[in-house]
Amino acid sequence: MMTEQGRVLSALLQGTFICQVTDEEAWRFLKNREKAQQLEPHLAMLNRTLSSTAEGDVFFASYLTIGEAERKMLTQQFQDTASNLVPLVEWLLLVQQANESDMPVTMGNAIRLNELQTTIEDTPAYAEQLEKISRYRMFGSTSVNLDGQLKQVFKRLTEMGYLTKPNPEKQIYLATGKVEHLYEMLRFIDETEALSLSEQADAAITQCSLL
């Protein structure tokens, strides 16, 4: 039998993101400052430390000191992330638009696959968009029908930890804290590269309305 502490520790060492949606018990454990502090020595032994994003609502393990090997590892990881950004952003926008509520996907949002599928099937523009998204290397769908593409995209996203399926019987997915992490990364890139993305979007919207 593993203690709660051991369970949380091993989850962190596996490189998973812990948030309220994926693992509420572990999340509560980490929210407790004292208990989280108890983990630090164990993590430090393996050159890791506890980090959080999304205003302290998502936890993960990061490297304590970064040497050659770690840097190589991180660079590889970063390149993966950077190349996955466009497909992920396109997918987020597709879900947001097809949801009809105009709400961006955030942690804890429920996505009902059947409803989403109906909306996408009824709107050729969305269907085209889905096809484009599913062809990205990250999702790697070769399916020609919409059903297969959608399932593949959701399967991959669940594998990568952006979504979780609380009930295996039902086609309802919940967005996890990793989605928040994605937004944070976008925001960071926006700020560091001085892209002023929001202004660009605003300008595009006003241009559209002028036309």
Add this chain to the structure above:
Amino acid sequence: MSQALIQTGTRLLNALGKHSDLIMQAYIGGTVDEQNHSPKVLEQLVQLGVLWRPESQSELRLKSAVRTLLEGSLQDERNRTINANIGASLASLKTLAEHYKEALHYNKYNESAAHMSDLTEHVYQLSESLSNSVRVLFGRITNEFGYVSSVDAKIRENELAQGQVTDLLSQLECFRFDELSEIAGSNRELRHLLVVSLQQRFSKAAQELSVVQARLIDLLGRFREFQGRTRLLKGYLLHMEQHPDFAPGNYTNLTQVPILFNQSNSVISAAAPDVNNVEHENDYQEIVSSLTHIHQRKGKHDEADEPQDIDVTAQSTVSLEKDELQLAIEDFFCEVIDSGQPKTALTYYEEKALGFDREVWMYQVIGGYQALADQEKQFFALDPHGENDKTFTGNFYINDITLGLR
């Protein structure tokens, strides 16, 4: 007077009941489709003050009083108007209280009773409209302005609601309880109405409104965040369209790697089983028994799979060598046939001084007999010698066997 009033009221309510379909259609659609209803009915409803024509060219609409009644009873969330005119109600309360006091002063009890009931009505109306306003605001907050779809519209709705809350709060400031208590003076009933009842309502409304305000600001923050996120996503896609070769700088090469990009990899992999651990023996056994198929290592097969020359020369014949014991049994059977005399197995055994175990020999004799084909069996007779067990019946010990010809 009152009889006539009752009759008119009943007529109005009857008309409402009779033409409920028309009224509900007008409530939902906004206007009345005049072609579908008889002009006489419409005329009657206009006269009763249920419908009205805002301009001579426009279609008939519901009067706002009827609409308010329906909105209030149906708890319709489209109801956005909030009656914030508390100052006016307070002024009329004060006037009525003065009337009541004057009537009491001149001992006109009938008049004073009428004034009192009027005043009571007004006070309750005021508290009802206050609680109604708060309820409407709460209703809109709980479904997050669900009646409009886009986030921008929600933000506008939120701003409207915030304005209404501010209005209500500033109107609440019109309550001057020192003034009211002065008016009430020492009259018990007035005091109860103007001070106790209103004050309770006032403090409750003020409390609820502050909660509403906090929730509205919270919501506005959330909507703004949604808006920000949407802009971020759209902006990123636009940027990628305009600069397809854009790649974010490699932040992991910085001396201080930002926490966002500092995510450690997995260090834990599955443990291996320790087969020497006695405690786990049962579990391992279960695991092994539940395996559906075993993946065997293929490493050694590879060598055998390499092409080999095929030898097509004749295969050497395989000769099955018989066991010594079997040969001895055959000899024994042959001797019985040759001599034609019955012979016990042990006699033959001693004659030939065979080296097998005696018991094995005996068994093999029986076995040899049984192994014969049915036809051959007919030539031989097997007669076991022995005795029953002393204690247990049914157990027979064989000491020797006689084999003879029939």
